Amino acid sequence: MVLSPFIFLLLSFGVGYLSSTMAGSKEDRVAVVTADSRLKKQLTVDKTNTTAKYPTVTAAKKALISKKIKGYLKVENMNGKLTAAYFGVEHLSETQHDRFLQILSAQQQIMNLKKAQLSQNQLLTLRTQPQLKQTVSDNNQNAQSAVKLVSFMALLFIMYFILLTYTTTVAQEIASEKGTKIMEMIFSSMPAKNYFYGKILGTFGVIATHLAIYLIGGMSLYFVSPHFEFTKSIFNENKETVDKVVANLSNLNLLYVLLGVIIFTVLAALCGSLVVRPEDTSKAIQPVMYLVMAGFFGALILGQSADNVIVKVASFIPFLSSFFMPIRLINGNTDTFQVVISLIILLASTVGLTVYVGSLYAGLILQTDDVGLIKSFRRGLKIK
């Protein structure tokens, strides 16, 4: 389960690598035929799409007939003028066309300059190029929006999937323990509340390990991607965005995710302790699922409206604040005071709920009658 994203990425890379390798199959290449060896070398640098294998037009023609190449480019030097002619069964791709033209232009210019026998100063004058300078402001609206959107989506989906996975796991585990006498033996060795705290801590440890594996995996990708041919360009083009997204995920938002995961885990544990049979867990866990979905879909819909009143209010409500406050944080739509208040409320609710469920835990777990969720909870209160 933990490794599935990495397996998915490896598969994607594998497929990408294979497709890029396959893309340059022999039949798709263009043979370059020219007597100028230097020019030939320049034109066939791209081994994937070109070949220098056929030295004469006759050989190239044969290769074309036997479909070993898609065409050939014949380049001749006619008294100082380069002329190139392409023959083939398919058109040159735009990229190939531009590339050939660029190389030929550069070569033609060298030849022209040589023929003109210009002085050093004239040469330098001719080489003067116009300048096109680009100045891109940091506050570029579109780029900023993209970063915010990616950060928010990443955060939202990470939290959603962790919650979906672990709330169910915890509830099921507790439901399967409930009513077994091994729990009585354990409780005769340690207070039930300590066992409960240990269970929550253990679950949190597993989640933290899960996140740490993703973090290490993510960091590995970050450092490895620039070294692979097929990821280099994508990575370099988006490095700035990636850096900003990472920064957005590594700040207070992470704290909201962690606290959110704990409070939902505790609530899931409470729900799991209300059923006798593990197969009833899905029924018991429904309130948690509804809350998670309310947070997830609410945040998804209102993710781009950080100043919406619902987002503002929900960012202070425990359970929901983990979904909504990050929207405001990413969009810079809040101040330190509000964040501190929201965090205090979330932290106090998490601790309060944990202590409360811990105090009820023995009463809830030691019941063995299948009396329904509400009645089971009431009984737990009475037993306490």
Next chain:
Amino acid sequence: MLEVKGLYKSFGTKEVLKGVSFEAETGKITGLVGKNGAGKTTIFHSILNFVESTGQISFSGVPITKETYQKIGYLPEERSLMPKLTVFDQVRFLANLKGLSTAVVRKRLAWWLERLQVKGKAEDKIKSLSKGNQQKVQLICTLIHKPQLIILDEPFSGLDPVNTDLLKQIILEEKKHGAVIIFSDHDMTNVEELCDDLVMVNDGQIVLNGDIQSIRESFGLTRIFVRTPRSLEELQQLAHVKKVSQTKFGSYRLVLEDEKYGTAIFDEVTKGEYVQTFDQQPPTLNEIFKMKAGVK
């Protein structure tokens, strides 16, 4: 010594324990008996701090706290272990909670497995063991840390006669070592055979408390077992005899109105006749249990 004083517990409006008080002495076995729902499990759960009750519970003069847990060995009513673990891992897990190191567990487990005739099973998975052997493992988990207070909730249920005897021997050995032992059982024969003292609970209250022999004798020697050529009808005609029943061994069991009529009955049934057996006894615990529990 375990002292329970004025224990009250209610579940909502239902009062489950109504001022339960008793003592279980060191080096003695105390039987806690009562009908289903009488409050036995709630008493155990209160002693073990599973539920919060009002009243006082102390062991060796100290209230039961986290620190006391290491001195307690508890065997619950039903058997339940972690099926995927090996015997060693299961015992180690629970023994570690009791403060035992793994090295000590390994050493003591070997001894216990031999003692309980399950030698060589340490690395077997719990789920691969027979029910009887699983019960033995659970007993090991209860006793491996040498508890000073042992609580056994119906320890013999589901055991065959051989393993029942084995468990009885072990309980008696623990008694010799000076542990306070409380156990509950519905089979009064086991209680009578093993226990020094008896605490009987009915409807959340203690209805009998004391040493078993005194309790039985307090009901008077009102039972006579007699082997005589006389018929059932003849015996039923005797004065002050409330009830006569024939035992499966051919003797009769007479219930007297009062133990003082025993002499008169003896005179009557032995008049000019040889009597193989004449034994005047108090009621059995089973009878006392039924009387006190309101079972007719």
